[in-house]
Amino acid sequence: MTHGKFIVIEGGDGAGKDTQIALLKKEFGGSAEASAKAGEEKILFVKDPGGTDIGTNLREIVLHNERVTRSAEFLIYLASRAQLVEEKIKPALKSGKDVISNRFDISTIAYQIYGRERTDMLDLTKRMSDFACGGLRPDLIVFLDCPPELGLRRALLSGEKIDRFEKEKIAFHTRVREGYTKHLPDYNHVVIDGTRPIQEVFTDVLEAVREVLH
Numbered sequence: 280m281t282h283g284k285f286i287v288i289e290g291g292d293g294a295g296k297d298t299q300i301a302l303l304k305k306e307f308g309g310s311a312e313a314s315a316k317a318g319e320e321k322i323l324f325v326k327d328p329g330g331t332d333i334g335t336n337l338r339e340i341v342l343h344n345e346r347v348t349r350s351a352e353f354l355i356y357l358a359s360r361a362q363l364v365e366e367k368i369k370p371a372l373k374s375g376k377d378v379i380s381n382r383f384d385i386s387t388i389a390y391q392i393y394g395r396e397r398t399d400m401l402d403l404t405k406r407m408s409d410f411a412c413g414g415l416r417p418d419l420i421v422f423l424d425c426p427p428e429l430g431l432r433r434a435l436l437s438g439e440k441i442d443r444f445e446k447e448k449i450a451f452h453t454r455v456r457e458g459y460t461k462h463l464p465d466y467n468h469v470v471i472d473g474t475r476p477i478q479e480v481f482t483d484v485l486e487a488v489r490e491v492l493h
Contacts, residue, residue, distance in 0.1 A: 283372040285415065285489050287383040288484075290423035291455055292445050293430030293437075293481060294473045296381055299423065300324060302481045303379060303488065323371045326381040328359035331366045342442040353391045353399055353404075360384065361411040368415065377492055383417060384408045389446065393458030394451050419491045420466045421484055422459060423473035427452035430473075 288303075289298050305321050328338040337359040342353055360383070389395065392404055424435075427449055434445045444451075463470065464480050469487045473480055 282420045283336065283377045285368065285372060285378050285380070286488055286491055287380045287385075287417040287420045288423070289385060289420050290458065290473060291389075291425060291427060291430050291452055291459070293341055293433035294423040294425040295433075295477070296423060298477055299421075299481055299484050300379065300381055302477075303484070304483060315440050321375075322377045322379060323367065323470060324379050324381075324426055325363060325367055327363055327386070328356055328385050330363040331359075333362045335360040342444070343440075345443065347443070349391070349395050349397070352395075353387070353400075354379065356387050356391065357407055357411040358386075361413075364411070364413050364415055367482075369413065375382075379488070380417075383420075385420065385459065388462050389455045389458035392457040394444075394447070406462050417466060419487065420463065420468040421487050422463055422470045423480065423484075424456075425473040427456060433453050436445075 288300055290296050327334075328340075328341060329335050337355050341347055341359075347355070353408045362411055368378050368380070387408055388401070388404060391403055431445060431449070431452065434441065469483075471480060471483045471487070
């Protein structure tokens with residue numbers, strides 16, 4: 280049986296990940312996370328953190344509980360990811376399904392290490408993240424690049440509930456973008472200008488995804 284492909288859509292807050300993933304779901308007819316139809320579709324879409332009952336609970340804590348400390352935040356992301364990999368991603372890939380994830384391990388480097396100014400933990404983070412991922416690496420990262428000022432403005436105008444990260448100052452998000460820029464070369468990746476109209480961005484996203492899936 281053919282092993283599935285694993286693609287990750289990445290970007291800072293307001294870069295357009297949710298919008299592009301919604302368009303990919305429409306294009307491919309893939310199943311949403313936790314869908315009862317997950318076993319019937321060729322593509323499984325998941326969200327990190329989230330994607331499992333445990334991960335969804337952890338997601339709510341890490342995004343909206345203001346009492347979460349920096350160290351707890353870091354560990355919560357790893358715990359949620361470990362559960363997602365073992366419960367959903369690896370079984371899907373093994374069965375021949377392709378998986379598209381909204382964020383994955385490089386987000387931890389960008390947000391918890393660069394954003395939180397803990398670059399002294401970079402080597403430890405890479406080892407712990409590899410453990411949490413069970414050695415799994417994306418076949419492709421599609422990075423939607425968007426200046427923090429524009430991304431945060433989009434997030435505020437979306438009408439969605441603002442999370443702890445979207446409340447951070449511009450300097451935090453500038454460091455996050457720096458983290459992505461420095462570590463994307465560690466992965467097979469493509470950078471797409473996320474400042475353009477949605478359909479223009481989607482044309483490039485779809486081309487990149489199809490190249491890996493086919």
